[in-house]
Each structure stands twice: as C-alpha cells, then as structure tokens.
Amino acid sequence: MHLLGFAPDIFNVLLELAEDAFGFQSFCVLENVNRVSDAYFVPLDRYNVKFKSFYTQDHKINPREYFAFGVVGTKSKEIVYKYFKEKIGMTDTNFLNLIHPTAVLSNSATLGSGIQIGSHTSVNALSQIGFGVNIKNNCYIGHHGKMGDFVTINPGVTLSGLVEIGNNTIIGAGAIIRDKVKIGSNCTIGMGSNVVTDIPDDSIAYGNPCKVHGKNT
Structure with missing residues (x-):
C-alpha cells in the first residue's frame, strides 16, 4: 500500500485512522509546501503540486497496489489524485477507506x-x-x-x-x-x-x- 502526497511529519496521522497500520510500503512527499507546524503541511500552490520521490518504509510489504490519501485541502487532494492516476494508471478502486x-x-x-x-x-x-x-x-x-x-x-x-x-x-x-x-x-x-x-x-x-x-x- 502507498500513501499519496504525504509530508513525512504527518505520516502517523493517517496511520492512526487505520485499524491495521502495517502494509504501507511507501509514501510521497509534497515538494512545494509551507510548514504551518511540525505536524501540518499545506501546499504553497494547490493547483500546481509537485512531488519528490517515494520514500520506502520498513512496514510489511503488501504486493497489492492499494493507495491511501494523506493530503491537506480539497483542491490539493484532487490534484494529487489526477497526478498519480496519470502516472501509474490507477483507478478509484485502488484506494482504501x-x-x-x-x-x-x-x-x-x-x-x-x-x-x-x-x-x-x-x-x-x-x-x-x-x-x-x-x-x-x-x-x-x-x-x-x-x-x-x-x-x-x-x-x-x-x-x-x-x-x-x-x-x-x-x-x-x-x-x-x-x-x-x-x-x-x-x-x-x-x-x-x-x-x-x-x-x-x-x-x-x-x-x-x-x-x-x-x-x-
């Protein structure tokens, strides 16, 4: 499983929602972000979000390609989704609740x-x-x-x-x-x-x- 668009300091916020936190393989870091606090990042330009490379985690690897959002702001969330949909051809069904x-x-x-x-x-x-x-x-x-x-x-x-x-x-x-x-x-x-x-x-x-x-x- 992968987290999309997450800055590393707020990785655990999304994991807290999950009943089963293991299985996350990697997450992606927003490049153009403003640090509001140590645990809160907001993209500087919500319509032009860029990304750094994926960071691999030490959690158990799940070979199935599932994704979870970790994005601040509704406009940013839509941009993140479109970016990865085009990049790796995922669909709505690849996303976890x-x-x-x-x-x-x-x-x-x-x-x-x-x-x-x-x-x-x-x-x-x-x-x-x-x-x-x-x-x-x-x-x-x-x-x-x-x-x-x-x-x-x-x-x-x-x-x-x-x-x-x-x-x-x-x-x-x-x-x-x-x-x-x-x-x-x-x-x-x-x-x-x-x-x-x-x-x-x-x-x-x-x-x-x-x-x-x-x-x-």
Whole structure:
C-alpha cells in the first residue's frame, strides 16, 4: 500500500485512522509546501503540486497496489489524485477507506473509496459519501445525506438529515447544517457557522445565520 502526497511529519496521522497500520510500503512527499507546524503541511500552490520521490518504509510489504490519501485541502487532494492516476494508471478502486474503529456507520450508508473517517463520528442511514472525502473526529452525518467528491468535514460538524454537499467543499469545525440544506461545490463554510439556507457554488460563507461573504476562487 502507498500513501499519496504525504509530508513525512504527518505520516502517523493517517496511520492512526487505520485499524491495521502495517502494509504501507511507501509514501510521497509534497515538494512545494509551507510548514504551518511540525505536524501540518499545506501546499504553497494547490493547483500546481509537485512531488519528490517515494520514500520506502520498513512496514510489511503488501504486493497489492492499494493507495491511501494523506493530503491537506480539497483542491490539493484532487490534484494529487489526477497526478498519480496519470502516472501509474490507477483507478478509484485502488484506494482504501481508512475508518477509525470508534466510528459508527449505518449498514445502509453508501461509501465511495479513498475516504477517511475519524474517531467518534456517526454516518447515518442511507447517506451517500463520494470519493476522497475526509470526515474528521466527532462529526454527525444525518440520514439521506449526500456528499460529492473531495469534501472535507472538519471536527465537530453536524449535518442534519437530507443535507447535500457538492464537490471540493470544506465545512469548518463545529458548523451546523440544517436539514434539507444544499451547499454547492467549491465552497468554504466557516467554523461554527449555522447554515439554514442553501449556499451556491464557489462561495465563502460563515456566520450565524450563515451568509455568503465572497467568492471562493
């Protein structure tokens, strides 16, 4: 198995999600990164991510070609995926879902691949989660929710029933999304926001109640 786009200092963050951490063969380091802290890296240019060579780990080698995301930011995640898809011809089915053992998932929920779900998170009945989604700790995903690809749900977020979220959208920590609300693609919702009305594509929105304050370019 391989980790894609991971800076070495945050390697263990992804492994913590995995019930079985061995089997990772290598990981790749982002070249153009900004060190926010010792455990957090962000690409300087999310649309032009470059990579250094793979680093081999001492974990048990698994001959099957499976991959896991370890990328900060939804735009970066999509670029990383496209880069490796073209480089080695992988498909969505090559990506692992890393789900913390304390997370609770309904049997009727539908999950794509390349998904990370953190500790003490609930995913309720008939929810649909797309490719490359990262749902962090202590989140509640209500029934019949729909998430597009490369969505990031930060810690402590509550999504009521029938909420829809488009591709490449980030929901800030502690936000509450009212039932039946639709949030478009490429949006950023500020932390602690109370979202009670629909949010259009490409929006930066925050507040209580949550309102659009600009374009997410």
